[in-house]
Amino acid sequence: xxxxxxxxxxxxxxxxxxxxxxxxxxxxxxxxxxxxxxxxxxxxxxxxxxxxxxxxxxxxxxxxxxxxxxxxxxxxxxxxxxxxxxxxxxxxxxxxxxxxxxxxxxxxxxxxxxxxxxxxxxxxxxxxxxxxxxxxxxxxxxxxxxxxxxxxxxxxxxxxxxxxxxxxxxxxxxxxxxxxxxxxxxxxxxxxxxxxxxxxxxxxxxxxxxxxxxxxxxxxxxxxxxxxxxxxxxxxxxxxxxxxxxxxxxxxxxxxxxxxxxxxxxxxxxxxxxxxxxxxxxxxxxxxxxxxxxxxxxxxxxxxxxxxxxxxxxxxxxxxxxxxxxxxxxxxxxxxxxxxxxxxxxxxxxxxxxxxxxxxxxxxxxxxxxxxxxxxxxxxxxxxxxxxxxxxxxxxxxxxxxxxxxxxx
Amino acid sequence: xxxxxxxxxxxxxxxxxxxxxxxxxxxxxxxxxxxxxxxxxxxxxxxxxxxxxxxxxxxxxxxxxxxxxxxxxxxxxxxxxxxxxxxxxxxxxxxxxxxxxxxxxxxxxxxxxxxxxxxxxxxxxxxxxxxxxxxxxxxxxxxxxxxxxxxxxxx
Amino acid sequence: xxxxxxxxxxxxxxxxxxxxxxxxxxxxxxxxxxxxxxxxxxxxxxxxxxxxxxxxxxxxxxxxxxxxxxxxxxxxxxxxxxxxxxxxxxxxxxxxxxxxxxxxxxxxxxxxxxxxxxxxxxxxxxxxxxxx
Numbered sequence: 176x177x178x179x180x181x182x183x184x185x186x187x188x189x190x191x192x193x194x195x196x197x198x199x200x201x202x203x204x205x206x207x208x209x210x211x212x213x214x215x216x217x218x219x220x221x222x223x224x225x226x227x228x229x230x231x232x233x234x235x236x237x238x239x240x241x242x243x244x245x246x247x248x249x250x251x252x253x254x255x256x257x258x259x260x261x262x263x264x265x266x267x268x269x270x271x272x273x274x275x276x277x278x279x280x281x282x283x284x285x286x287x288x289x290x291x292x293x294x295x296x297x298x299x300x301x302x303x304x305x306x307x308x309x310x311x312x313x314x315x316x317x318x319x320x321x322x323x324x325x326x327x328x329x330x331x332x333x334x335x336x337x338x339x340x341x342x343x344x345x346x347x348x349x350x351x352x353x354x355x356x357x358x359x360x361x362x363x364x365x366x367x368x369x370x371x372x373x374x375x376x377x378x379x380x381x382x383x384x385x386x387x388x389x390x391x392x393x394x395x396x397x398x399x400x401x402x403x404x405x406x407x408x409x410x411x412x413x414x415x416x417x418x419x420x421x422x423x424x425x426x427x428x429x430x431x432x433x434x435x436x437x438x439x440x441x442x443x444x445x446x447x448x449x450x451x452x453x454x455x456x457x458x459x460x461x462x463x464x465x466x467x468x469x470x471x472x473x474x475x476x477x478x479x480x481x482x483x484x485x486x487x488x489x490x491x492x493x494x495x496x497x498x499x500x501x502x503x504x505x506x507x508x509x510x511x512x513x514x515x516x517x518x519x520x521x522x523x524x525x526x527x528x529x530x531x532x533x534x535x536x537x538x539x540x541x542x543x544x545x546x547x548x549x550x551x552x553x554x555x556x557x558x559x560x561x562x563x564x565x566x567x568x569x570x571x572x573x574x575x576x577x578x579x580x581x582x583x584x
Numbered sequence: 585x586x587x588x589x590x591x592x593x594x595x596x597x598x599x600x601x602x603x604x605x606x607x608x609x610x611x612x613x614x615x616x617x618x619x620x621x622x623x624x625x626x627x628x629x630x631x632x633x634x635x636x637x638x639x640x641x642x643x644x645x646x647x648x649x650x651x652x653x654x655x656x657x658x659x660x661x662x663x664x665x666x667x668x669x670x671x672x673x674x675x676x677x678x679x680x681x682x683x684x685x686x687x688x689x690x691x692x693x694x695x696x697x698x699x700x701x702x703x704x705x706x707x708x709x710x711x712x713x714x715x716x717x718x719x720x721x722x723x724x725x726x727x728x729x730x731x732x733x734x735x736x737x738x739x
Numbered sequence: 740x741x742x743x744x745x746x747x748x749x750x751x752x753x754x755x756x757x758x759x760x761x762x763x764x765x766x767x768x769x770x771x772x773x774x775x776x777x778x779x780x781x782x783x784x785x786x787x788x789x790x791x792x793x794x795x796x797x798x799x800x801x802x803x804x805x806x807x808x809x810x811x812x813x814x815x816x817x818x819x820x821x822x823x824x825x826x827x828x829x830x831x832x833x834x835x836x837x838x839x840x841x842x843x844x845x846x847x848x849x850x851x852x853x854x855x856x857x858x859x860x861x862x863x864x865x866x867x868x869x870x871x
Binding site: 188189190200201202203204205206207208209210304318319322323325326327328330331332333334340341356357359360362 | 665666667668669670672673674676679687688689690691700701702703704705729730731732733
């Protein structure tokens with residue numbers, strides 16, 4: 176059995192068949208995971224300095240030079256690296272006096288912090304499978320982003336107290352701005368809200384839970400929300416799965432969600448699991464939290480400092496060297512910010528060629544976790560999953576690359 | 585899924601009997617029952633004035649005529665499939681046959697599952713176990729309604 | 740040239756995610772990324788049909804993508820959808836407010852018909868590299 180690192184479900188029931196040392200058939204991988212497996216053969220990165228191919232050792236020493244000479248280096252990425260690599264990354268940041276940040280900074284960070292600090296009740300996906308009866312997919316679309324979420328854990332499987340099948344045992348509700356592929360199958364109600372309408376929907380739902388008439392213009396919607404209120408009250412074990420839709424709508428006002436989570440736990444028992452995308456974003460947040468008391472956006476220049484000025488979108492204005500690992504930052508950020516990134520001397524570590532590696536001064540190819548390198552990671556619900564490499568390759572793991580840079584700095 | 589009237593509307597409607605059936609309506613039924621193929625209607629093939637109808641009819645019947653359709657009429661549009669496994673886990677036959685695997689959300693463990701995911705897309709095996717198989721068939725739709733992309737249909 | 744004002748919400752698509760795994764530079768990735776899904780009425784306003792190219796402009800930037808008719812079953816004038824990608828990111832403002840998270844899911848834009856070809860990833864890269 177192999178572990179898929181295609182998303183933060185870390186599916187551990189992947190079966191493979193081999194022919195001549197190559198994977199000839201995969202079982203139980205979704206389309207997204209299959210893409211990751213196929214990527215073994217596509218567009219692999221080569222070690223290079225200023226566009227010219229070099230040996231691995233040369234790439235390492237140039238990377239160490241570039242980072243070591245900098246006043247304000249920024250180390251970014253991390254959500255596609257193992258826990259072991261993340262730990263070395265944090266040590267490297269300490270040694271360099273660098274700023275360190277990860278993809279959660281412009282992704283699930285604000286919500287993940289609440290969960291990791293224990294401010295929002297959470298549970299494991301196995302508990303969801305065994306006990307959950309009311310599921311709220313809020314601004315999340317597992318069908319597209321965590322494709323096996325509903326079949327492995329949340330909606331369709333039988334569980335200890337959910338023996339009769341999804342149509343009898345579970346209630347699935349979707350709150351979204353569009354009719355996503357998840358909305359299509361969440362059988363018990365689709366609540367279409369306007370972009371940015373989440374805070375208002377929270378208010379309406381709070382009213383409905385308190386037996387008041389929600390302040391909603393549309394009469395049909397008003398009735399629907401009232402009915403939802405009573406459905407939510409009847410839950411034995413409810414779970415909210417917030418996605419980027421909800422998080423980008425609230426951003427640093429994530430506290431607006433707090434009264435609802437509190438209220439839901441007064442009327443019944445509700446948990447919350449952030450719908451993380453990258454396979455080990457939660458791992459990085461957890462590790463950095465243990466190490467520094469903060470989940471992201473940390474500077475080691477002068478002890479441990481934390482703040483929005485260390486968010487990658489801000490730090491880009493001050494840093495004079497950048498290391499990006501396992502993330503195509505240039506593709507992911509607004510072009511106006513990427514323009515600034517493009518001018519910073521960059522070391523890019525990635526299994527594949529992408530926009531960020533193309534703009535980097537130094538590129539270092541890495542092994543794909545779960546396929547070519549082993550390690551461990553935290554699933555979106557915090558459960559630790561260990562994985563072994565399933566095929567032999569000459570590519571070095573993030574752990575090896577980071578250790579080498581660490582030695583050379 | 586095509587119905588008889590849709591098929592009939594695309595035939596010449598002359599009841600010429602060249603296909604061996606007394607009426608175009610009967611031929612439409614035979615087409616849907618896979619007893620005849622479009623080419624068994626010579627006027628439709630040969631007369632250029634039916635060109636548009638012929639094209640539409642081929643389009644309409646393409647899923648039915650495709651080699652992908654199993655004996656139950658199940659067609660899996662692998663190009664649309666997400667490989668999410670919702671159908672695998674929701675299928676009542678899988679649940680009964682594979683209680684420790686697919687019933688719990690895993691890949692099949694017993695070798696008796698009828699739906700499974702291979703190479704990132706869904707695949708149907710042991711089709712005789714499907715509830716829609718044979719004369720006593722039940723019109724189960726567990727695999728259809730749980731699909732996020734309508735990748736499964738029965739014709 | 741007729742223009743229509745829209746709010747663009749970005750989203751993830753599994754086929755696009757699959758293509759991304761295979762390569763940012765693949766034609767497949769471009770075909771599945773350089774898209775905007777428009778309401779039927781909005782398409783009429785700018786005299787564009789499904790499959791034609793449109794120019795999308797914001798204060799932050801500009802991009803040429805293929806227009807597709809949205810498959811939503813309710814009308815949604817003024818609301819458009821784009822897969823999250825370097826194409827949509829051409830349009831996102833660099834103003835990240837107090838949260839420091841860019842506004843990826845509420846992009847105010849103007850859409851108009853165009854004869855230009857869909858931007859290639861290399862063109863986007865050149866624009867990012869160019870001095871400003």
